[in-house]
Amino acid sequence: MKTLIVIREADYGWLTPLFPGVHPLVMPICNKPFIEYLIDFSILAGSTAVRIVSDGPLNDVERYCENGSRWGIDISYASILVDDDLDAVMDKNARYCSEGRMMVTSGFIFISYEKKHELKPFVAMAPAGTLLRGSTGSLLLTGTPENVGEVREPAPCSLVELDSIGSYYRLSTEILNERPSPYVLPGYSNEPDCHIGRNVVTSKGAEIIKPVIIGNNVQIMKGAVVGPFAVIGSNVIVDRESTVSNSMLLDNTYIGENLDIVGRIAYGNILIDPASGVSIAMEDRHLLSGMKRDGIFGLGLFRYLFHAAVSLLFILLLFIPYLLLAPLLKIQGKWKNRTMTFQGVQQGKNVIVVRPSIAGEGVLSGLARSLSLDRFAMLFSALSGRVAVIGSFPVEAGRHQEAATSVLMPGYRPAVFSYAEAEDWPVNAEDSSIVERYYAVHGSPVQDMVLTVKAFLNRIHAQDQP
Amino acid sequence: MSCLKETSQFVFDCSSLDFIDSSGLGTIVSCLRKSLEHNGDLKLASLGPQVTMVLELTKAKRLFAIFSDAAEAVNSYVTGRKA
Numbered sequence: 001m002k003t004l005i006v007i008r009e010a011d012y013g014w015l016t017p018l019f020p021g022v023h024p025l026v027m028p029i030c031n032k033p034f035i036e037y038l039i040d041f042s043i044l045a046g047s048t049a050v051r052i053v054s055d056g057p058l059n060d061v062e063r064y065c066e067n068g069s070r071w072g073i074d075i076s077y078a079s080i081l082v083d084d085d086l087d088a089v090m091d092k093n094a095r096y097c098s099e100g101r102m103m104v105t106s107g108f109i110f111i112s113y114e115k116k117h118e119l120k121p122f123v124a125m126a127p128a129g130t131l132l133r134g135s136t137g138s139l140l141l142t143g144t145p146e147n148v149g150e151v152r153e154p155a156p157c158s159l160v161e162l163d164s165i166g167s168y169y170r171l172s173t174e175i176l177n178e179r180p181s182p183y184v185l186p187g188y189s190n191e192p193d194c195h196i197g198r199n200v201v202t203s204k205g206a207e208i209i210k211p212v213i214i215g216n217n218v219q220i221m222k223g224a225v226v227g228p229f230a231v232i233g234s235n236v237i238v239d240r241e242s243t244v245s246n247s248m249l250l251d252n253t254y255i256g257e258n259l260d261i262v263g264r265i266a267y268g269n270i271l272i273d274p275a276s277g278v279s280i281a282m283e284d285r286h287l288l289s290g291m292k293r294d295g296i297f298g299l300g301l302f303r304y305l306f307h308a309a310v311s312l313l314f315i316l317l318l319f320i321p322y323l324l325l326a327p328l329l330k331i332q333g334k335w336k337n338r339t340m341t342f343q344g345v346q347q348g349k350n351v352i353v354v355r356p357s358i359a360g361e362g363v364l365s366g367l368a369r370s371l372s373l374d375r376f377a378m379l380f381s382a383l384s385g386r387v388a389v390i391g392s393f394p395v396e397a398g399r400h401q402e403a404a405t406s407v408l409m410p411g412y413r414p415a416v417f418s419y420a421e422a423e424d425w426p427v428n429a430e431d432s433s434i435v436e437r438y439y440a441v442h443g444s445p446v447q448d449m450v451l452t453v454k455a456f457l458n459r460i461h462a463q464d465q466p
Numbered sequence: 467m468s469c470l471k472e473t474s475q476f477v478f479d480c481s482s483l484d485f486i487d488s489s490g491l492g493t494i495v496s497c498l499r500k501s502l503e504h505n506g507d508l509k510l511a512s513l514g515p516q517v518t519m520v521l522e523l524t525k526a527k528r529l530f531a532i533f534s535d536a537a538e539a540v541n542s543y544v545t546g547r548k549a
Contacts, residue, residue, distance in 0.1 A: 260525050271519060278515040280485070 001101040001123070001146065002049045003042040005035075006089055008082070009056040011108040011136060018165055018279055019250075019267055023060040024108055025052070028250065029168070030175045030231055031186050031197070031215045034110070035061060039071055040184065041111045041157070045103055046120040046146075049074040051096055053089055055082045090142075100143050107137020110160040110171055114182040117156040132159040169265060169274035172231055172248055176211050187213060197234065206238075215251065306445035307389040310452050311382035311416070314389070322376045325368045326356075334360040335368075342387075342394035342414045350397045351414055353381045370460045378416040390422065390452045391415030392436045412436070417455035424458050474506025475543050479536040481512035486520050498529060507531065511539040 012024040019027065025035040035052070042050050050073060052061060058077050068075030076096070080089050086106055090097050103123065105111065111132070113119060124146040132139040132155065139159060160171055175183060179192055187195035193211035197218065202208065206220040209227035215234035220226055223241040230244045233251035238244055242259040249255065250267040265272040272279040329335035337356045344351045354377040358368050368374070382389040391413035419439045439451070478494065486494075498508040509531040513521070521527040533539035541547070 258525065259523050261523065264519075264523075271523065273515070273519060276515060278519065280516040280519050282487070282520075 001046045001103060002051070002096065002099070003038075003045070003047040004089070004093065004097065004102060004104045005038055005042075005050060005052045006080070006086065006104065006106040007052070007054050007056075007108060008080075009054070010082075012162075014164055015108075015168075018270070018272060022267075023057070024162075025058075025061045026064050027168075028233060029110070029172050030183075030213050031195070031233060032183070033064060035065060037110065037183065038105060039065070039068075039073070039075075040115070041113055041119070042103065043071060043073060044113065044115065044119040045123040047073065047103060049076070049096075051076045051078060051093060053078045053080055053093065055080050055084070097142070101146055102142040104140050104142065105137065106140075107134075108162045109134060109137035109139070110162055111139060111157050112160050112182075113157040115184060116182075119156055122156055126155075131155055132157065134159045134161040136161045136163050165265070165272055165274045165277050169248065173229060173246070176213060176229055176231060185213060187215070209245075221257075303445045303448070304385055306448065308383050308385065310389045310449050311379045314416075314452075314456070315376075315379050315383070318371060318373060318376050318379075321368075321371050322373050325364055325371075325373060326376075329358060329364055329368060332360070332362075332364070334358060334362070334365050340394075341397040343397050343412070344386075345413055351381065351386050351394075353378050353387065353394075370462075372417075372456055372459050375416045382416050388413050388415040388448075390417045390419060390448050390455060393418040393420060417452055417459075419451060419455075421458055422451035422455035470500060470504055470506075474501050474504035476501055476506065476508040477511055477533075477536055477539040477543075478508065479511050479539075480514065480517055481536070483517055484514060486517050488524070491520065491524060491526055495526060495529065507543075509533060509539040509542065511536040 007025065015022075015024050015027065025038075026033045028034070029037065039050060050068065052058060052065070052075065058079075062077055065075050078093055078096075080092060084092065086104070090104075101124075123141065126141055127145060128141050128143060130138055130140045137159070139157075160167070162168055162171065175181065175185075176193075185195050187197045189195045191210075194208075195213040197214055197216035199217045200214050201219045203220060203222040203224075205222045207225045208214075208220070209225065209230075212227040212230045212232070214226070214232040215236065217235045218232055219237045221238060221240045221242075224238045225243045225245070226232060226238060227245060229246045231248040232238070232244070233249055233253065235252045236249050236254070238249070238255045239257040239259075241257055242255050242261070244255065244261045246263045247261045248265045249261070250265070253266050253268055255261060255266065261271075263273070263275065265274055269282045270279055271282060326335055335356055335358055337354055340353055340355045342351045342353065356374050356377070358365050358374050378387060379389070381387045387394070392415060394414035395412070413436075419436050439447070476497065478497075494508070494510075501508045511533045512535050513532060518527070521530070531539070531542070533542065
């Protein structure tokens with residue numbers, strides 16, 4: 001059996017103003033993108049292939065789902081016209097739909113099911129026609145039943161219409177409230193009602209009250225209370241003494257100190273009341289924010305001068321070791337200069353820097369690496385303000401091209417040393433982003449200097465490790 | 467706050483207020499504090515949904531007596547009615 005998922009822009013018109021730039025199919029419901037629920041349902045119903053069809057852009061969905069190999073099925077994509085009805089859609093996908101049984105979902109609908117129920121035999125035996133119907137969408141079957149037998153009533157699934165922010169909020173709350181969960185939810189769970197992702201840091205005095213779902217790279221600061229009924233996305237900071245209950249914090253959200261988030265949805269700097277649909281875009285980094293973005297070079301002028309001064313100090317400190325070691329390693333063939341292009345602070349504006357690689361296990365190579373001589377040339381870029389002396393681990397241009405600086409890595413600021421190195425966190429874009437995000441909010445010039453020294457010393461220490 | 471010489475009982479009619487940030491909120495809370503120091507009060511009236519959200523978010527809502535319109539808030543000083 002195959003599945004055809006048909007979604008039109010008109011189906012989710014209410015969602016776009018509230019969550020600009022977020023495709024509804026990748027919109028998280030309890031930290032799981034909406035499309036994953038549909039894919040899970042299709043697989044449980046016996047589908048081996050899914051085609052997603054829309055009259056709008058599907059780039060984000062394609063980027064997330066790719067070819068479906070993650071789920072062991074084939075996922076393909078197709079476009080339709082705004083005026084195409086379901087028959088026209090089937091005609092346009094005639095080759096895909098021609099082989100046997102088809103399950104078709106139409107509209108922005110959520111199919112409620114139970115992962116333990118036997119969906120496959122039911123769908124295989126159900127006659128062709130509409131299985132579930134609502135005012136905003138439907139689920140139907142075409143083609144002859146695959147198995148003959150008596151169809152069990154009622155259907156082991158039901159339809160939830162997503163037609164307002166209120167329905168979206170209620171659905172998330174219901175999923176959180178269901179025990180045991182009928183769906184596979186992301187995160188680690190060794191007790192009921194509690195799903196925790198990777199790199200979740202809970203400060204002393206912070207409290208988590210079930211039921212709760214927490215994503216990856218989350219910091220819950222001292223005195224903060226999360227839950228009950230809280231869904232916390234990835235890359236989120238709940239600052240000191242704040243309370244989050246009966247609420248959803250979507251990815252990349254910073255909640256300031258001493259705030260009360262009760263019965264709300266927060267997305268970056270947007271706060272939504274799901275009951276009334278009222279939303280407010282906060283332009284106040286003390287309260288709720290996506291991320292602050294400073295003046296020149298992504299730094300404030302004072303901070304830039306501070307960074308330039310620190311770079312100069314490091315240049316003076318490393319100048320003689322560089323003069324001694326670099327030529328020797330070049331002669332040995334262990335020093336290779338590479339010109340690299342990194343994403344700059346502003347999207348589309350790249351930074352070109354020289355960042356050599358030091359190969360080999362010898363004493364000289366180890367000494368050069370421990371003194372961070374591979375970063376020596378970048379210090380001049382920091383001096384000229386093209387990069388910061390400490391900030392984000394630089395991301396090569398071309399990777400995460402579209403989301404680059406504003407969505408995937410809010411607060412991104414390419415630097416000689418990264419905050420993750422200073423804190424000795426795993427250095428990769430996903431894991432280090434939480435540290436970078438934290439310091440982008442809380443950092444100060446003096447703290448930057450301390451962390452630069454820390455990062456430098458950590459690199460020396462790293463060379464001592466076996 | 468020269469007006470404190472004339473009265474310490476205030477009503478802020480917020481019917482035209484669409485947005486408030488932490489600095490605006492800080493100013494209103496400061497006004498409330500000054501009023502209370504002079505044995506008065508500062509009451510808010512006609513709050514829009516977005517301003518209400520900010521007051522709830524910052525826990526400032528519990529500091530103020532809030533009325534649906536300015537006349538009701540003014541009368542409350544006479545009748546002693548609570549919000």
